[in-house]
Amino acid sequence: MDWDDLRVFLGVARSGSLAEAAKGLRLDPATLSRRIARLERAAGATLFLKSPRGYALTEAGHRLLPHAEGMEARARAGEAALAGGEALRGRVRIGAPDGIANYVLPGVAARIAGAHPGLGLDIVALPRVFDLGRREADLAVTVSPPKAGRLMVRKLCDYRLSLAARRDYLDAHPPIRTRDDLRGHRIVGYIPDMIFDADLDYLGEVGAETPGLASNSASVQLGLLRAGGGIGIVHDFMLPAAPELTRVLPDDVRLTRAYHLTRHRDAAGPLVTRVADLLAEGVRADVARLETE
Known part of the structure; x- marks a missing residue:
């Protein structure tokens, strides 16, 4: 399977929307639709169910998802190795509903901080919607994906x-x-x-x-x-x-239900982008683990 097509698959799977995935991947929706069709032909299976609410993974799509995420993780590890494995430095504020903030994010944040001693993470646990335009947080975990504003949204899990x-x-x-x-x-x-x-x-x-x-x-x-x-x-x-x-x-x-990770387009620098990636990987792993215990 073509890695570029798998990147498109991940973008649509996480956002649940062709239009939102197109923004994040900087491709037009028609191109994404063709790439998804090409991937489905290569896989010999339908990967998404399309409805007025967006794109939802089929059973075959759910089976492919962890393998695509594994390829993505290996690609990012290679990029980090070529960059000399530079540790992250700075401070990132994460807003989240109190359920995930209390029972998932502490473990994820502790592991990230342990790997990057120069990184500070703030977890703001409030049962409300965060205003990213006013910089109440750099990253916000939401249940319903925001529809308005200059925001970048990806589905967490x-x-x-x-x-x-x-x-x-x-x-x-x-x-x-x-x-x-x-x-x-x-x-x-x-x-x-x-x-x-x-x-x-x-x-x-x-x-x-x-x-x-x-x-x-x-x-x-x-x-x-x-x-x-x-x-x-x-x-x-x-x-x-x-x-x-x-x-x-x-x-x-x-x-x-689903969690989404949102950030303002003006806060799309390398530090916030990398923390968003680490946060997404950690949340997916910990939610899956805790739900099976």
């Missing part, structure tokens, strides 16, 4: 969420065999008028009622569930930190 509760809460309340059985149970969730991203409005999707215990923070919601406060939606990558919780309706309620 999909992540999964489950309905969960303490075992002793479940033992003390009526059994839950279907979604209808959620009625009457105390629900933990976001404060409805403080949901800053429509993709975080989970409860309507699972047929649950307005939360009886609510917070604008995913980490506080996890604390409420760990305290036996009720039933709520939890990121799967947070569950290893809460062994007292168990999934509820695991065969029926399993949500999927």
Whole structure:
């Protein structure tokens, strides 16, 4: 397979959009479409499902993704070796929702900092949208990809969420065999008028009622569930930190969302670009690892 075509594949897979990938790759969308078609012919498989919402990976696309990312990593390692393996120096601020900021980014940031002692990383954990135009952060992790502004957006990874509760809460309340059985149970969730991203409005999707215990923070919601406060939606990558919780309706309620990494086009210098690459690699690896624990 042609490496240039795999670069196009990665660009479209991460952004979920031909137009957004074209901006990042500095190619026109028609060229990208032809390159994707050429790659699909070479692979003998359809790699993307096209819909009005954008481009989504097929099963074959998901199988190809880690191999393409491996080739990308080897190419970057070669570039670093030719450049003398120069360590990164400077400071980069990363804004992120508190769930990923508390349970994924610390490990990723610690490894990056360990490899680059001259690099400083700030993690700003706030449940809101960051204004990159006003330099509130150099890089921002978002759920829904921003649509406006001079921004560069790449998809980081999909992540999964489950309905969960303490075992002793479940033992003390009526059994839950279907979604209808959620009625009457105390629900933990976001404060409805403080949901800053429509993709975080989970409860309507699972047929649950307005939360009886609510917070604008995913980490506080996890604390409420760990305290036996009720039933709520939890990121799967947070569950290893809460062994007292168990999934509820695991065969029926399993949500999927995606994280995106965004930066302003005026902050596209080599330091931020390299940190973005390292961050993306680390987040993908750690989310996949934590979700399987």
